[in-house]
Amino acid sequence: MVGVVVGVDGGGTKTVAIVYSPIEKKVLGRATAGASNVNSVGDDAADQAIANAITNALKEAQMEHKQVAAVACCLAGADDPKAAANRQDAVTKLLSHIDKQRVVVTTDAAAPVAALRDGELNGGLCLIAGTGCVAMAWSANGTKHRVAGWGPALGDGGSAHALATRALTFAVMQHDGRVSARTAASGGLHDCLLEALHMDSADALIPWIYDPARTWADVAALAPVVCKCAEAGDQDALGAVRTTAAELALYVRAAANRAGFESAFDVALCGGLVESQLVRHHLDECLAYECPNARTAEPSVEAATGAAMYAARLL
Structure with missing residues (x-):
């Protein structure tokens, strides 16, 4: 069999590669x-992870590198043109028989949109809400529009990290006596x-949160606790969830406006936070007010597919 394609979905935790037959x-x-994600692991490790995923996926498919006709790598950290160009060079070197125009490296937000829209990006919108958050929309002419994705230090209020931080802030305020629980x-x-x-006391939060080894993911890992409590x-946990959902709805509205969406459109959802039915419910409620044309949807296939x-659309 010839003419297969490869899709790669890569992030800060893992990289998944799929070998796919466009005909079948x-x-x-x-x-x-x-x-x-080059921002977290560096160039060499990122390139090696992509190469390993592609090579092992081809092995499972019992195919050789030379049978690949096109590759699309949807990677976290690829918004930076230099990083994207470096990844493209590395993949082109791995699959040297492919014309460089058939090796595309783009943002990880493209993968869920393509999964929802049979490979088409133009006119699509993705909302990623996990440890971090970002909304990405593609206008009809293919122009990409990003909203959020700035990271916790610059106010990404729709992430699992933000939800957990809101809850932790409430906990220390209650500890101080500045607020009363509405639980x-x-x-x-x-x-x-x-x-x-x-922990026995909120006082223990200080060394925990300011530990130099503490990561954003460590804080974000508390989001399921907040959701379960809600x-x-x-009511305090529920308030934090509602605020987070409202932020996400604003991202969708802003991205849709920038992309010029006028008729009804689907929002491809991705990320652990929007897997929560409670978060999803409040997101849908907020969207009904902020952006009535938006409908949330979960792709039926994984992002790498x-x-x-x-x-396949590059062929």
Whole structure:
């Protein structure tokens, strides 16, 4: 068999490669490797992860490198033109028989959109809400528009990190006596957070949060605790969830406006935070007010397969 394509979905945790037959519309091979976000692992490690994922996916498909006709790599950190060009050079070197025009490196937000729209990006919009958050829209002429994605230091309020930070801030305010709990849940948000962190007092939050080794992901990992507390009826946790959902809705509205969307459109959702049914419910409520033309949707195939569908359009 000849003329297969490869799709790669890479981020700060792992890299997934898919070998895909455009004719059969079938996944032939799949493999995972380490992180490929150049901002977190550097150039060499990113290139190695991508190469490992592609090579192992081809092995599973029992195919050779020379049988690949096109590649689309949808990577976190690829918004930077220099980083994208470096990844393109590395993949072109790995698959030296392919014309460089058929090796595309773009943002990781492209993969969920392509997964939802059979490989088409133009007219699509993706909302990623995990440790970080970003909304990305493609106008009808292919121009890309990004909203958010600035990171916690610059106010990305729709991320799991932001949700957890809101909850932690409430916990220390309650500890100080600056606010009173409105909880309907056993123990309340304050106690749930301390229990999750194995702490006896909010005083222990200071060395924990300011530990030089503390990562954004460590903080974001508390988001499910907040959601669980909200689901149990805690009004303080629920308020934090609603605020986060409202931020995400604003990202969608801004991205849609910048891309010139006028009729109804789907929002491809991606990321652990929007897997929460509670967050999804409040996001839909906020969108109904902020951006009535938007409909949230989850792709039926994984992001790497969407990247492969995008690659198929390069043929």
